[in-house]
Amino acid sequence: MGEESLRGTVISGIGSFYTVRTAEGETYILRAQKKLRRARLSPLPGDEVRFSPPDQSEHGWLEEILPRKTLCLRPPVANVETLIIVLAPEPEPDMLLADRQIARALHQGMRVILAVNKCDLDRELALRLREEYRTAGIPVFPICARTGEGLEPLREIMQGSLCCFSGQSGAGKSTTINALMMTELETGDLSRKIARGKNTTRTAVLLEKDGLRVMDTAGFSLLEPEKNLPPEALRERYPEFLPYEGKCRFHECLHDSEPGCAVAEAVKAGEVSPARWQRYRTLLAETRENWRNRYS
Ligand SMILES: Nc1nc2c(ncn2[C@@H]2O[C@H](COP(=O)(O)OP(=O)(O)O)[C@@H](O)[C@H]2O)c(=O)[nH]1
Ligand SMILES: [Mg+2]
Ligand SMILES: [Zn+2]
Numbered sequence: 001m002g003e004e005s006l007r008g009t010v011i012s013g014i015g016s017f018y019t020v021r022t023a024e025g026e027t028y029i030l031r032a033q034k035k036l037r038r039a040r041l042s043p044l045p046g047d048e049v050r051f052s053p054p055d056q057s058e059h060g061w062l063e064e065i066l067p068r069k070t071l072c073l074r075p076p077v078a079n080v081e082t083l084i085i086v087l088a089p090e091p092e093p094d095m096l097l098a099d100r101q102i103a104r105a106l107h108q109g110m111r112v113i114l115a116v117n118k119c120d121l122d123r124e125l126a127l128r129l130r131e132e133y134r135t136a137g138i139p140v141f142p143i144c145a146r147t148g149e150g151l152e153p154l155r156e157i158m159q160g161s162l163c164c165f166s167g168q169s170g171a172g173k174s175t176t177i178n179a180l181m182m183t184e185l186e187t188g189d190l191s192r193k194i195a196r197g198k199n200t201t202r203t204a205v206l207l208e209k210d211g212l213r214v215m216d217t218a219g220f221s222l223l224e225p226e227k228n229l230p231p232e233a234l235r236e237r238y239p240e241f242l243p244y245e246g247k248c249r250f251h252e253c254l255h256d257s258e259p260g261c262a263v264a265e266a267v268k269a270g271e272v273s274p275a276r277w278q279r280y281r282t283l284l285a286e287t288r289e290n291w292r293n294r295y296s
Contacts, residue, residue, distance in 0.1 A: 018030045043062055072164075088125075114140045135239075143176065234254075
C-alpha cells in the first residue's frame with residue numbers, strides 16, 4: 001500500500017512536518033524526505049507535491065515538489081495565482097504601494113483584482129479606482145465585508161484560483177476572508193496590537209472551502225527588494241502602456257517626460273489614467289535610483 005505515490009497540495013508546514021491535502025479532500029501529515037532536505041528544497045504552502053502515505057509509522061513522506069507556477073519569498077508561499085488587493089476609504093489608501101504590488105504580481109504572472117471594501121462608508125473610491133484601472137484590465141469590486149454586500153461576484157471570480165489577499169493593515173482583509181470562508185480570523189485592533197509578536201511565528205495556511213482557495217498569511221507584501229530591475233523593465237509591467245509601445249518618437253522612451261511620448265499623449269487623450277501615469281513616474285525615479293546604486 002505505502003508504495004504508490006499520491007498527489008496533493010501543501011496546506012501548511014510546521015517545523016519539519018507538512019500537512020498535505022489531496023483533491024479528494026483527504027489530509028495527511030508528512031515529513032520531507034532527506035533528498036529534499038539535502039537539496040535545500042523546502043516544501044511551501046501552496047506547493048503541489050508527490051508523497052507516499054503513512055505505512056506503519058505515524059507519518060508519510062513528502063517525496064517531490066512539482067514545478068511551481070509562482071513563488072513569493074515574503075512570506076514564502078508557492079503557486080499563488082491571484083492577488084486580491086484590499087483597499088478602503090479608511091485607512092487612506094496608499095496607491096503607490098498598491099501599484100508597486102500590482103507591477104510585481106503581474107510580472108510574476110499573477111492576476112490582480114482590487115477589492116474596495118467598506119463601501120458602506122463611501123462608494124466614490126470604488127468608482128474612481130474602476131476608472132483608474134480600466135485600461136490596465138484590472139477589475140475593481142466594491143464590497144462591504146461587514147454586511148456581505150458585493151461578495152458574490154468576488155466569490156465567482158475567485159473560484160478555483162489560489163488567491164492571496166494583501167493590503168494595508170485595517171483595510172479589512174481578515175474580515176473579508178472570514179465573510180468569504182466562514183473562518184474566524186482575528187480582526188480589528190486586537191489583532192493589530194498583538195500582531196508584532198505573532199508575525200514571527202505564524203506561517204501561511206491554505207484555506208479551502210466551496211471551490212475558494214485562499215492563502216492566509218500574516219502580512220502579504222510581495223515586496224522583496226528588487227534592486228536589479230533595469231528602469232526600462234518597469235514600463236512592461238503596465239498593461240495599459242502596451243498599445244503604445246513602439247509608438248513614441250524615441251525607441252528607448254521610458255514614458256517619463258521625453259518629447260513625442262505616445263503614453264503621455266494617451267494620458268492627455270484620456271486613454272491612460274493620469275494618476276496611474278504619475279505614480280508610474282514616481283516608481284520609475286525610484287527604479288532609476290536603485291539601478292544606479294545596484295553595486296553599492
Ligand atoms: N465600516 C466597515 N468597517 C469594516 C468593514 N470591514 C472591516 N471593517 C473594520 O475594519 C477594521 C479592520 O478590519 P480587519 O479585517 O482586521 O483588517 P485587516 O487588518 O486588513 O485584516 C475592523 O475594525 C473591521 O471591523 C466594512 O465593510 N465596513
Ligand atoms: Mg488582519
Ligand atoms: Zn513614451
